Amino acid sequence: MRRALSPVPIAIVCVLLALMALLAYGLAQNEPDRGVDEALARGERSPAAALELPKLGGGGNVALADYRGQVVVLNFWASWCKPCKDESPLLERWHRRMKGRGGMVLGVAMYDVTGRAQDFIDEYGLTYPMLKDDEDEGLEKFGVAQLPETFVIDRRGRIAAVARGPVDDAFMRSNVVPLLEPS
Amino acid sequence: MRHAALALAALAFALVPASTALAQDCPRTTLGDIEDEVMCPVCGTPLGLASESPQAQDERAYIQDLVDRCKTKDEVKQALVAEYGENVLALPGDQGDDDFGDVLVYVIPALGIVLAAAGIAFAVVRWRRPERQPRALAGTEGARLDDDMERYDL
Numbered sequence A: 001m002r003r004a005l006s007p008v009p010i011a012i013v014c015v016l017l018a019l020m021a022l023l024a025y026g027l028a029q030n031e032p033d034r035g036v037d038e039a040l041a042r043g044e045r046s047p048a049a050a051l052e053l054p055k056l057g058g059g060g061n062v063a064l065a066d067y068r069g070q071v072v073v074l075n076f077w078a079s080w081c082k083p084c085k086d087e088s089p090l091l092e093r094w095h096r097r098m099k100g101r102g103g104m105v106l107g108v109a110m111y112d113v114t115g116r117a118q119d120f121i122d123e124y125g126l127t128y129p130m131l132k133d134d135e136d137e138g139l140e141k142f143g144v145a146q147l148p149e150t151f152v153i154d155r156r157g158r159i160a161a162v163a164r165g166p167v168d169d170a171f172m173r174s175n176v177v178p179l180l181e182p183s
Numbered sequence B: 001m002r003h004a005a006l007a008l009a010a011l012a013f014a015l016v017p018a019s020t021a022l023a024q025d026c027p028r029t030t031l032g033d034i035e036d037e038v039m040c041p042v043c044g045t046p047l048g049l050a051s052e053s054p055q056a057q058d059e060r061a062y063i064q065d066l067v068d069r070c071k072t073k074d075e076v077k078q079a080l081v082a083e084y085g086e087n088v089l090a091l092p093g094d095q096g097d098d099d100f101g102d103v104l105v106y107v108i109p110a111l112g113i114v115l116a117a118a119g120i121a122f123a124v125v126r127w128r129r130p131e132r133q134p135r136a137l138a139g140t141e142g143a144r145l146d147d148d149m150e151r152y153d154l
Helices: A007-029 A035-041 A080-097 A114-124 A137-142 A169-175 B004-026 B031-035 B055-069 B073-084 B099-128 B138-151
Strands: A052-054 A062-065 A069-076 A103-110 A128-132 A148-155 A159-163
Touching: A007 B099, A035 A159, A035 B073, A052 A128, A062 B099, A069 A080, A069 A137, A080 A103, A080 A114, A080 A169, A114 A128, A159 A169, B031 B055, B055 B073
Parallel strands: A069 A103, A103 A128
Antiparallel strands: A052 A062, A069 A148, A148 A159
């Protein structure tokens, strides 16, 4: 008859496996949420997460829901991010273009120092509203893991398109213009 | 005139130690002292390990600016929290919002090390222990077993 294994090594192996599972869980928790991208790949528009952030430089909070009924181009950026510098003039141009047609750009400075973000806004003459994300809301609610990232939100508050990287005119034309048309 | 000059000299003499003390107190901390205790939020690593990231470089410049303005380590950390949120603090216990999690951060690695050491020790002891010889069978039992083995031609 085979001798039964001692409970001591079994217990040690079990606890080590539990620790490894805990480590794997911790790593999985840090993975950005890609639910929005998956929904778009299926041809679905998922509702944008509730986002409420302070205005950059103070002056109270602003919620994404405050802009319901408008097409919102939600852009996450930082002053140290090179592609953000490249796309900012384009976003400003599109903000002015959309303003009278029920659309707007909403900027969210992430991982940034307020003074430097303000300098960036002044340098590029950005006039669209700016918020400050200092609690990783972009990461947790929109899966923002690299800057810049842009979400196009339709008039019903659903995400219609995502750019995980800088946007260009072609992206804006194909994803924003159709939403501005009166339905 | 002479009295005024003397008063001025006395005032200057009184101010020299104060300004020297102020100069000695500043800077109150260093970038190197702080960057191991805060995170580079974009890299997900302590700032001290994040060398090339633009965000890390920007954060370092911000810290250095605060250090140059004579801020203490705690004041620098508070300023970083105001800009980047509590997740910028790397040390368990600094964030102050999850005491149980802070304890686990220290307990789990220690537990892992203790258990791994126990497992290795157990394996070494078993490996070094001599194999126990099978007990010889008593006379009649042994003879009967030999007969059986021969009968089955094994």
